[in-house]
Amino acid sequence: WDILSNGGVVQEMAHIANGRDTGNCVSLLRVNCLQSANSSQSNMLILQESCTDPTASFVIYAPVDIVAMNVVLNGGDPDYVALLPSGFAILPDGTSLHGANIGEAASGGSLLTVAFQILVDSVPTAKLSLGSVATVNNLIACTVERIKASLSCESA
Numbered sequence: 085w086d087i088l089s090n091g092g093v094v095q096e097m098a099h100i101a102n103g104r105d106t107g108n109c110v111s112l113l114r115v116n117c118l119q120s121a122n123s124s125q126s127n128m129l130i131l132q133e134s135c136t137d138p139t140a141s142f143v144i145y146a147p148v149d150i151v152a153m154n155v156v157l158n159g160g161d162p163d164y165v166a167l168l169p170s171g172f173a174i175l176p177d178g179t180s181l182h183g184a185n186i187g188e189a190a191s192g193g194s195l196l197t198v199a200f201q202i203l204v205d206s207v208p209t210a211k212l213s214l215g216s217v218a219t220v221n222n223l224i225a226c227t228v229e230r231i232k233a234s235l236s237c238e239s240a
Contacts, residue, residue, distance in 0.1 A: 092116050097129070108135045112153070113145075129153050131167070144171035168201040172231060198227055 098112040113130040131153075132145040146169040156162045177193040200223065204216045 089115050094130075102133070102135065105136060109133070140173055140175045142171060142173040144169050146170065168203060170200040170202075172196060172198045172227075174235075196228065196231065198224060198231075200224065200227075 093116045095114045095116060096111050097114050100110045102108045102110060111132045111134070113132055115128065115130065128147050129150050130145050131148050132143060134143045135141065146167045148165055148167065152165045156165055173196070175195045175197070177195050200220070202220060202223075204210075204212060204220070
């Protein structure tokens with residue numbers, strides 16, 4: 085679902101349940117890259133929270149440095165872990181209630197909201213370049229397509 089996985093295999097290293105549904109949890113994920121030459125991802129984990137109920141489903145995630153995460157897991161101060169969370173929410177569009185009789189199956193659509201926090205430049209006063217805007221636009225489009233594909237959606 086995200087460009088961070090870069091087509092690699094995502095392995096769940098830790099799973100902390102958050103409620104009765106097994107999908108409601110906080111997970112620590114490790115991306116095993118298909119391209120071993122990309123050493124920057126070998127030092128990265130993904131901290132993810134997912135939650136679903138009849139009103140909405142959401143996935144919030146943030147890449148975290150493996151060294152910083154090990155410090156926290158060993159009792160260190162979590163304030164030093166840099167987090168730039170991103171994620172998406174899927175909500176029913178409300179059409180499933182209209183025109184359906186009680187007991188009938190009705191299929192409505194869904195609304196997808198995607199949000200990213202991305203460090204484009206380490207200088208806070210830097211102006212966005214056209215290239216940065218194009219990269220973020222491509223990231224959003226790619227992520228939406230991957231979410232749709234994982235949900236087996238046929239149309240936008």
